[in-house]
Amino acid sequence: MVNAALPVIVLSDPDPLRRHETAGLVQGWYRTSFRVLQVGGPAEVVRALTALADRKVPVAAVLADEAPDPAAAYPGVRWLPLTAHSGAVPGARTEGVPGGESPAERLRGALDDSLCTWSADCQGGLPTAEVRGSRFSPAAYAVRDFLGRSGVLFRWLPEEDAREAPVTVRLGDGTELVDPSISALAERLGLIRPAEQDHYDVAVIGGGPGGLSAAVYAAAEGMSVVVIEDDAPGGQAGTTSRIENYLGFPVGLTGGDLAQRALQQAQRARVEWQPTRVASRVTPTAEGGHTIDFVKAGTEESASVTAAAVVVATGVDWNRLTAPGVDRLLNSGVYYGSCLSDAPATAGEDVYMVGAGNSAGQAALYFARYARSVTLLVRGAGLGASMSNYLVQRIERTPGLKVLLGTEVAECLGESTLTGLTLRGRGGQERTVAAQCLYVLIGGRPSTAWLGDTLKLDDRGYVLTGSGGAAPDALPMETSLPGVFAVGDVRSGSVKRVGAAVGEGAAVAQSLVEYRRRHPERFQDARVSCGF
Numbered sequence: 236m237v238n239a240a241l242p243v244i245v246l247s248d249p250d251p252l253r254r255h256e257t258a259g260l261v262q263g264w265y266r267t268s269f270r271v272l273q274v275g276g277p278a279e280v281v282r283a284l285t286a287l288a289d290r291k292v293p294v295a296a297v298l299a300d301e302a303p304d305p306a307a308a309y310p311g312v313r314w315l316p317l318t319a320h321s322g323a324v325p326g327a328r329t330e331g332v333p334g335g336e337s338p339a340e341r342l343r344g345a346l347d348d349s350l351c352t353w354s355a356d357c358q359g360g361l362p363t364a365e366v367r368g369s370r371f372s373p374a375a376y377a378v379r380d381f382l383g384r385s386g387v388l389f390r391w392l393p394e395e396d397a398r399e400a401p402v403t404v405r406l407g408d409g410t411e412l413v414d415p416s417i418s419a420l421a422e423r424l425g426l427i428r429p430a431e432q433d434h435y436d437v438a439v440i441g442g443g444p445g446g447l448s449a450a451v452y453a454a455a456e457g458m459s460v461v462v463i464e465d466d467a468p469g470g471q472a473g474t475t476s477r478i479e480n481y482l483g484f485p486v487g488l489t490g491g492d493l494a495q496r497a498l499q500q501a502q503r504a505r506v507e508w509q510p511t512r513v514a515s516r517v518t519p520t521a522e523g524g525h526t527i528d529f530v531k532a533g534t535e536e537s538a539s540v541t542a543a544a545v546v547v548a549t550g551v552d553w554n555r556l557t558a559p560g561v562d563r564l565l566n567s568g569v570y571y572g573s574c575l576s577d578a579p580a581t582a583g584e585d586v587y588m589v590g591a592g593n594s595a596g597q598a599a600l601y602f603a604r605y606a607r608s609v610t611l612l613v614r615g616a617g618l619g620a621s622m623s624n625y626l627v628q629r630i631e632r633t634p635g636l637k638v639l640l641g642t643e644v645a646e647c648l649g650e651s652t653l654t655g656l657t658l659r660g661r662g663g664q665e666r667t668v669a670a671q672c673l674y675v676l677i678g679g680r681p682s683t684a685w686l687g688d689t690l691k692l693d694d695r696g697y698v699l700t701g702s703g704g705a706a707p708d709a710l711p712m713e714t715s716l717p718g719v720f721a722v723g724d725v726r727s728g729s730v731k732r733v734g735a736a737v738g739e740g741a742a743v744a745q746s747l748v749e750y751r752r753r754h755p756e757r758f759q760d761a762r763v764s765c766g767f
Contacts, residue, residue: 448740568653
């Protein structure tokens with residue numbers, strides 16, 4: 236249920252279907268800090284603002300294409316157009332909205348900034364943050380990336396100083412944290428709470444689409460579930476700027492939106508969420524269960540929980556570039572994946588990306604809205620072999636977005652920050668280009684090194700499952716260790732798609748039910764309320 240005490244964002248759009256869709260996305264972004272009130276045209280905006288003022292309900296923003304009556308100006312309200320071509324609202328402060336593909340996408344950056352300002356002006360104590368530091372500081376990048384993918388409303392204030400300058404995070408209640416670990420930041424923001432139990436029916440390791448799906452469906456079967464995630468929700472999919480082929484979302488949604496929706500659904504089902512916890516080992520117990528050891532991210536503090544069954548959903552990590560200079564400049568101009576909140580900072584710059592898959596294509600299209608130019612470096616002879624056709628066509632139509640085929644990075648230049656790239660063509664010829672940003676999105680390698688020799692892996696390091704690879708009597712998606720299952724990209728033979736991972740998460744619940752039927756003594760009462 237939406238908290239009626241939260242400040243309001245008024246959304247005005249006479250098209251009810253479009254209004255409902257946009258409101259759903261906006262509410263998903265700010266669900267813990269604001270609530271969205273949907274109204275029709277300008278006259279309804281006036282009535283809504285009047286009613287809210289009478290009830291002394293704070294209004295943080297109005298999203299409207301058509302300007303309401305100037306007399307309806309509401310003190311402190313920030314007005315934002317839903318489209319880039321909307322006119323200013325007379326007598327009110329109006330925020331500009333950058334161009335883009337959908338109303339919700341165009342609004343995100345402007346809304347973040349406006350709502351942060353509103354929160355500071357009104358001293359509302361909302362869970363917002365202000366981050367200061369060098370743009371090319373690895374620590375500052377890690378903080379921004381984590382906050383953005385965790386759905387935390389924050390303002391980024393880059394400072395032109397040395398990359399070693401401290402990172403300062405000012406929270407909504409005025410508290411300042413200097414160079415905080417990601418784990419400490421998550422705890423201070425209330426994104427993580429102490430585990431409520433020492434033992435669970437199911438421990439899911441990995442909070443991407445497959446892991447969160449498995450958690451939701453296991454909880455629906457009456458099992459107590461904890462999700463142990465080493466970073467933020469969504470996994471690699473959570474960094475995707477737009478997913479357009481996911482069933483049920485005709486205009487697409489960002490990976491972050493999907494991750495936040497899935498997390499909200501899991502928490503509603505009473506799944507415990509433990510982010511910034513890096514799993515380090517799974518070992519069987521004498522009672523037939525399993526112990527999961529983990530370390531708090533950015534610290535040496537360790538802890539553990541036990542579970543009757545385990546679902547490994549750790550996904551994949553980006554493949555690494557081996558060119559000289561990459562490691563030296565990591566997160567100081569060279570980045571694996573793409574931090575979407577950094578895109579506006581590339582205005583007037585030339586951005587380079589490495590990759591030929593859908594993630595690289597979506598990231599290139601997103602950054603092309605802001606950067607002076609985006610160049611996609613592709614080692615192969617074309618994009619069609621690994622990128623969906625609709626993305627290939629869109630890239631070809633996008634001004635300022637170039638594709639260099641048969642090209643790879645030979646060296647990254649710069650001492651403390653990236654200043655240029657040496658590019659090598661198919662024939663071995665090399666040339667140097669100026670560059671401040673290089674984003675690497677080149678496929679994935681399974682995140683299984685932490686497992687050691689606990690589970691059987693295929694020759695590429697993916698987890699073997701089922702009777703065809705793990706063990707003759709293994710259940711579907713069960714690994715070589717009884718009671719331990721694997722889903723999503725980390726599983727050998729899986730289809731590397733978000734929809735496939737979600738489907739496997741749903742399917743593994745049936746294997747968990749069967750495993751519980753075979754070993755009822757290892758599970759709880761099986762009457763745990765899931766909260767739906």
